[in-house]
Amino acid sequence: MVSAQPLEDFTGKVVVVTGAGSGIGRATARAFARAGAHVLGVGRRADALAETGADHAGFVAHPVDLCDPGAPADVIDAATRRWGRLDVLVNNAGATRLMPVAETTADGITALFALNVTAPSLLAHAALPHLRHARGSIVNVSSTYGHRPLPGAAHYAASKAALEHLTRSWAVELAADGIRVNALAPGPTESQALAAAGLPEETVEQIKRTEAARIPLGRRGEPAEVAAWILRLADPATTWLTGQILTIDGGLELT
Known part of the structure; x- marks a missing residue:
């Protein structure tokens, strides 16, 4: 198990992490809490x-479905009412869905984009006044498949490509406000995403083996390895980095 002890100091900072119940989101929320942040x-x-917040005093849970109307504004209000500020928004929540062209439906596309594109956009909108005041940052969590083909799940890949382009566009738009916007594009990482997509256990294990065989470093990533880079992108000391998509995938992008 890889451990990621944060070098960054977020003491007194307020961070919202979506998708904090498992995987990368859980590791990220815990890492921010260890670094001294108040984490929603x-x-x-x-x-x-x-379970994410167990033994992490700086963590406060906020159960909500981000696709519900008004949920993004409710999330930001909850953080700012409790702590009076917002410094970092981590848009990590997302859904994975296999949807070959032959099985594509309007409802399937809408559901994917609602969580992977619309919710991060509305969270950024609600957070904007607070991030302006704090000269804070947004970190979007994309995927290595946001900029490489993914046959059979093209709409998932397209939703992540959209998030990457939002990242670049927001970075330019918000630079004058002192708000930095970057994205992390993880490769295949140990999480519940494949199981949550409804795949049977044997299929999940086969996909994991196939992915690991394609990765030059020979294994899938650990959530803590990804979380460490999210903290680095959000670190206030990272003063001159914005509009970047950092791929962390064990070298998969090179293949």
Whole structure:
């Protein structure tokens, strides 16, 4: 198990992390809390968020479905009412869905984009006045498949490509406000995403083996390895980095 002890100091900072109930989101929320931040962890399952926050005093759970109308504004209000500020927004929540062209439906596309594109956009909108005041930052979590083909799941890849382009566009738009916007594009990482997509266990294990064989470093990533880079992108000391998409995938992008 890889451990990521944060070098960054976020003492007194307020951070919202979506998708904090498992995987990269859980590791990120815990890492920010260890670094001294007040963390509002957002997710649909209260029990999973409670597990994330166990033994992390700086973590507060906020169960909500980000696709519900008004949920993004409610999330930002919850953080700012509690702590009076917002310094970092981590848009990590997302859905993975296999949807070959032959099985593509309007509802399937809408559901993917609602969580992977619309929710981060509305969270950024609600957070903007507070991030302006704090001269804070946004970190979007994309995927290595946001800029490489993914046959059979093209709409998932397209939603992540959209998030990457939002990252670049927001970075330019918000630079005058002192707000930095960057994205992390993880490769295949140990999480519940494949199981959550409804795949049977044997299929999940086969996909994991196939992915690991394609990665030059020979393995899938650990959530803590990704979380460490999210903190680096959000670090206030990272003063001159914006509009970047950092791929962390064990070399998969090179293949």
